[in-house]
Amino acid sequence: MAPYESDDAVGSAQDENPPSGRRKAARYAVPVAVVGVAAATIGLVPALADSGDPDLPKISAQQLINKIAKSDVQQLSGTVKVTTDLGLPDLGGLEKGLLSGADRGGSGDDSAADPQAKLTELASGTHTLRVAADGPDRQKLSLLESGAEYSLIHDGKDVWGYDSKSNQVHHSTAAGSGKERAEPPATPKDFADEALKSVDDTTSVTVDGTAHVAGRDAYKLLIQPRQSGTTVGAISIAVDAKTGLPLKFTLTPKSGGAAVFDAGFTQVSFARPAASTFDFTPPKGAKVTEEKDAARAPEHTREHGGGLAGGLEGKGGPKVLGKGWTSVATFDTGAKGGLPTGSRGGDLGGFLGSLGEKVTGKFGKGTVFSTRLVNALITDDGKVYAGAVTKDALVKAADAGK
Amino acid sequence: MSRADVLRTGAGRRPHPLWSLGLLRSELLTTVRRWRTLALLGVLAAVPVLVGIAVRIETRGGGTVGGNGEGPAFITQITNNGLFLVFTALAATLPFFLPMAVGVVAGDAIAGEAGAGTLRYLLVAPAGRTRLLLVKYATVLAFCLLATLVVTVSALLVGALLFPMGELTTISGTRIGLAEELGRALLIALVVAASLVGVAALGLFVSTLTNSGIAAMATTVGLLITVQIVDQIPQLHALQPYLFPHYWLSFADLMRDPVYWDDLMNNLGLQALYAAVFGSAAWARFTAKDINA
Numbered sequence: 001m002a003p004y005e006s007d008d009a010v011g012s013a014q015d016e017n018p019p020s021g022r023r024k025a026a027r028y029a030v031p032v033a034v035v036g037v038a039a040a041t042i043g044l045v046p047a048l049a050d051s052g053d054p055d056l057p058k059i060s061a062q063q064l065i066n067k068i069a070k071s072d073v074q075q076l077s078g079t080v081k082v083t084t085d086l087g088l089p090d091l092g093g094l095e096k097g098l099l100s101g102a103d104r105g106g107s108g109d110d111s112a113a114d115p116q117a118k119l120t121e122l123a124s125g126t127h128t129l130r131v132a133a134d135g136p137d138r139q140k141l142s143l144l145e146s147g148a149e150y151s152l153i154h155d156g157k158d159v160w161g162y163d164s165k166s167n168q169v170h171h172s173t174a175a176g177s178g179k180e181r182a183e184p185p186a187t188p189k190d191f192a193d194e195a196l197k198s199v200d201d202t203t204s205v206t207v208d209g210t211a212h213v214a215g216r217d218a219y220k221l222l223i224q225p226r227q228s229g230t231t232v233g234a235i236s237i238a239v240d241a242k243t244g245l246p247l248k249f250t251l252t253p254k255s256g257g258a259a260v261f262d263a264g265f266t267q268v269s270f271a272r273p274a275a276s277t278f279d280f281t282p283p284k285g286a287k288v289t290e291e292k293d294a295a296r297a298p299e300h301t302r303e304h305g306g307g308l309a310g311g312l313e314g315k316g317g318p319k320v321l322g323k324g325w326t327s328v329a330t331f332d333t334g335a336k337g338g339l340p341t342g343s344r345g346g347d348l349g350g351f352l353g354s355l356g357e358k359v360t361g362k363f364g365k366g367t368v369f370s371t372r373l374v375n376a377l378i379t380d381d382g383k384v385y386a387g388a389v390t391k392d393a394l395v396k397a398a399d400a401g402k
Numbered sequence: 403m404s405r406a407d408v409l410r411t412g413a414g415r416r417p418h419p420l421w422s423l424g425l426l427r428s429e430l431l432t433t434v435r436r437w438r439t440l441a442l443l444g445v446l447a448a449v450p451v452l453v454g455i456a457v458r459i460e461t462r463g464g465g466t467v468g469g470n471g472e473g474p475a476f477i478t479q480i481t482n483n484g485l486f487l488v489f490t491a492l493a494a495t496l497p498f499f500l501p502m503a504v505g506v507v508a509g510d511a512i513a514g515e516a517g518a519g520t521l522r523y524l525l526v527a528p529a530g531r532t533r534l535l536l537v538k539y540a541t542v543l544a545f546c547l548l549a550t551l552v553v554t555v556s557a558l559l560v561g562a563l564l565f566p567m568g569e570l571t572t573i574s575g576t577r578i579g580l581a582e583e584l585g586r587a588l589l590i591a592l593v594v595a596a597s598l599v600g601v602a603a604l605g606l607f608v609s610t611l612t613n614s615g616i617a618a619m620a621t622t623v624g625l626l627i628t629v630q631i632v633d634q635i636p637q638l639h640a641l642q643p644y645l646f647p648h649y650w651l652s653f654a655d656l657m658r659d660p661v662y663w664d665d666l667m668n669n670l671g672l673q674a675l676y677a678a679v680f681g682s683a684a685w686a687r688f689t690a691k692d693i694n695a
Contacts, residue, residue, distance in 0.1 A: 027686035034678045079662075130574075130662075142574055144662060147475025147493060147654040151575040164573035167478035266664075276576050277659075283571035285461070285481035 053210045054217035056241050061205045064221050064239060065196060071189075071244030077132040077277075078214065078268035080187055084124055084261050087372035113163040113170035113289065118143065118150050131187050132273040140277055155278040162280065169282040172291030188263050192237045192246035195223055202227050202324035213238045213247040214265040225325035229393035230254065231373050232325055243270065253372050260373040321385075321397050328387035328397040359391070363398040422533060429541040433507060434548070442503040443552050449499060450491035450557035457481070458564045475654055476573075483570040484561030488587050489657060491557035492550070492594050496650050497630065500549055500594070501601045505622035507545045508605025511538040512688065514615030522693050531689045539606055539681065546598040554591040576659040586656055593653045597669060600646035600676030601626060607684040610691065643668070646676050 059067075121127070121143070130142040143150040148165035161170035199205055208222035218238040225232050231254050238248035248264030282288050318331040356367035359377065366379035368391050376386035377394045385398050433439055457480050475493040479486040512535075515521035524534055561567070570583045578586075605622040612618050626647075632638055633645050642648050649669035655662040 024690035027690050028683070030686055031679050031683035034675075034682055038675050038679075079664075128662075142658075144655075144658070147573075147651050149573040149575075149658060153575055160575070162575040164479065164575075165475075167482065279577070280575045281571075281577065283479070283482040284566065285479075 054212060054241075056210050056217055056219060059207060059219060061207050061221065064207055064219055065199070065205070067244035068192060068196065068221075068237075068239055068246060071240075073133075073243050073245045073270065074136075075134050075272045076245070076268060076270050077273040078130070078265045080129040080131055080263060081126065081266050082122060082129060082261075082263045083126045083259070084122065085258055085372065086124065086260060086374070113150070113161040113166070113168040115152055115159075115161045115170065118152075118161065118163065132277050134273055134275075134278065138278040140273075151280075153278055153280045155280065158280075160280045160282075162282075162286075167283070167286045169286045169288040170291070171282075171288060188237070188246040188249040188265065191249040191261075191263055192239075195235050195237065195249070199223065200324060208236065210241075211238050211248075213240075214268045216247060216268065217241045218247050227325050229389050229396075230325035231375065231388050231390055238264070251373070255372065257372070321400065322387075326387070326389050326393055326397075328385050328389060328394060330383060330385045330397075332383050357391075359395055361395045361399050363395075366398070368394065422529075422537060425527075425529060425534075425537050426540055429537055430544055433541055433545060439507065439545070442506060443549060446495060446499055446503060446549055446553050447556040449495050450487055450553060450560050453477070453490055453494060454480070454487050454557070454560035454564050457487075475651065476657075479571070479573075480561070480565055482566075483583075484563075484565030484567050485558070485570055485583050485587060487561035487565065488554055488557040489590060489654065491553050492590065492653065493651060495553050496594055496597065496653075497647070498626075500546075500553070501598060501626050501647075502623050503549050504542065504546050504598045504602050505605045505626055506619045508542045508602045509609050509618035509620075509622040510615045511542055511606055512609040512684075513612050513618035514609075516613040516693070517615045525693060532685060535606075535610075535685055535688050539602070539684075542602045542606060543599065546602055547592075547595040550591050550595040550598070554587065558587070572659040573654070573657050574659040578659065590653050590656050593656065593666065593669070596673055597650050597653065599673040600680075603677040603680035603684070604646070607680040607687065610684045610687040644672070646672060648672070 128144040130140075130144065132140040137154070137156050139154045141152045145165065148163075150164070151160075151162045153160045153162070157173050159172045162168075163170075202225060204224045204226055206222045206224075208220040211218050211220050218240050221237040221239055223235040223237070233252045233254040233256070236248075236250045236252070237246050239245070240247050247268065249262070250259045250264070251261040252259050318329045321328045321330055356369045356378075359366055359368050363383075364379055364381060366377050366383075369376045369378070370391065373388055374386060375389060375391055375394050376384060377391075377398055378384050379398065383398075385394055387394065387397070389397070453474075457477065461481050474490050476486045476489040480490060512521065515524060525531065529537075567580070569577050569579060571577050601622070604625065605618070608621045608625070609615075609618040612621075629645050630647055633642050633648055649665050649672060652665035652669045655664075655666050
């Protein structure tokens with residue numbers, strides 16, 4: 001190789017007075033030790049930080065619910081981590097295409113900055129959101145993406161959606177400024193409110209100790225359905241001991257395993273956010289889409305705010321069968337033949353059919369699409385039954401609804 | 403006094419501090435004067451020019467570029483403010499061009515000297531192997547900074563020539579003034595340079611394993627590509643937070659308002675860890691190996 005590789009190589013090695021074999025090997029202990037220390041730090045530091053739940057005065061479940069209801073946090077900013085694991089097959093881009101395709105078909109609007117289109121992304125995976133609020137008129141919700149961000153800014157009567165990835169702006173005006181929330185639910189509080197609405201005699205509510213969430217002391221409220229037939233195992237809400245603001249919302253399925261849905265603050269501050277946070281002017285060169293129908297904005301909100309069954313609502317006016325946790329939403333798609341799951345639908349139909357499971361009952365024939373939380377039955381005569389219930393309960397509801 | 407005595411006194415007594423600086427300076431000059439280095443820097447400087455001209459041509463009629471969110475990060479904002487060309491160029495070069503250039507320089511650092519038969523002459527001088535290794539690593543780190551600054555300055559010039567400058571809309575939708583923009587651009591350049599610290603240490607370690615500069619460069623760049631591929635495989639997500647390129651694009655978080663520090667800190671911590679592990683491994687190997695070329 002090298003022209004200098006000759007006899008005196010041996011001599012040069014001796015010149016250096018090399019350490020003995022054992023001492024040579026000992027040097028490699030340094031990188032190994034560095035790896036060990038790093039591994040120990042990564043493993044131990046979160047464990048140490050987690051240790052010890054805070055000591056808070058005892059509180060009853062009812063008092064805690066009242067505390068949430070009375071909570072009136074006007075100013076906050078923080079980071080929320082939302083994880084959704086419905087156990088859907090990972091379809092990657094295909095799933096996204098189907099979702100956005102369906103969405104565009106529905107709203108007749110193809111701006112990438114449309115809040116409705118954007119927030120379907122939250123339906124799977126882990127997302128980091130930033131929230132900021134200063135009174136009822138100024139709120140901001142940002143979805144952090146890799147190298148980009150989607151911001152929804154409510155400032156007075158303007159609602160701006162800004163998608164930095166495509167440099168598109170969506171503008172609408174909030175009709176009922178103030179009272180009407182101009183934002184879709186994203187904070188643990190929004191989900192907690194929905195969950196507490198369902199608290200009735202079919203539910204057991206207990207206080208389940210305390211926890212540290214986002215560096216704050218919090219009570220844990222545990223909501224468990226008493227009914228059988230639901231897929232919901234438990235809902236745990238961590239409530240800030242000082243302000244009564246829900247800091248973390250976790251929904252675990254009855255089947256066990258990881259939480260289906262988890263939304264919690266990783267960092268929160270109750271100081272007034274900088275005014276510039278809510279100040280938005282469309283940047284130069286951005287494509288701005290104006291909301292054509294001003295009345296649509298609050299309608300969005302209602303659709304999204306409908307809680308667990310809300311996302312499943314259709315245009316045909318859904319009916320709700322049953323009550324409490326086992327309620328099943330149903331609507332008629334009007335499409336005879338249901339989903340193109342058979343040979344009629346071609347390739348896509350066959351693919352959709354393969355994801356579902358064929359069932360028969362008194363209602364006729366249909367296909368059940370299962371996730372870890374929500375199951376949906378689409379009958380061959382075009383009716384859809386969906387709810388956070390087991391497959392058997394769904395078939396029973398369909399039989400009863402017939 | 404025999405040669406061995408010279409070496410022993412060299413290792414035992416600390417030479418004048420300026421002596422190391424002199425060694426560093428000569429190393430830097432040698433590195434920068436190489437045709438290979440100049441060609442790498444030329445390629446890096448050309449990337450922003452190409453991106454800038456392409457965006458300019460495509461948006462001539464008032465259209466937008468990458469409207470569906472395709473292409474490198476920030477590309478759609480270039481028409482809004484030329485400064486975004488800096489971030490687009492860094493986002494385009496960071497996954498491959500920059501670490502490849504660093505891999506070439508780092509891989510060459512020790513193995514290249516050994517291959518050319520000049521390593522023992524460097525060691526004849528009263529430097530000591532540890533000191534030589536540190537100087538070599540410092541040279542590679544200086545190159546990381548230089549390469550990043552070449553991309554940044556080239557992008558800044560092209561951006562200012564072809565696109566409007568002035569008030570800038572951050573990706574969070576808020577606006578910042580020119581002074582803060584330039585401050586953030588500089589900070590981003592520094593973070594990108596720091597992102598290369600890990601691959602530089604890896605390259606230096608590989609370089610101590612062989613006497614062939616080409617083999618060390620190829621191994622470093624090959625490792626870089628392999629790790630990048632592993633970072634894309636969803637099934638290996640448990641491993642991915644520990645791969646050095648995993649948080650590279652977190653520099654974009656500096657363009658949020660307020661800045662989102664979590665991933666940036668993860669990135670810097672991870673780079674420091676790689677530097678410590680592979681730096682000490684390189685030291686263990688280099689101080690213990692037989693230098694016969």
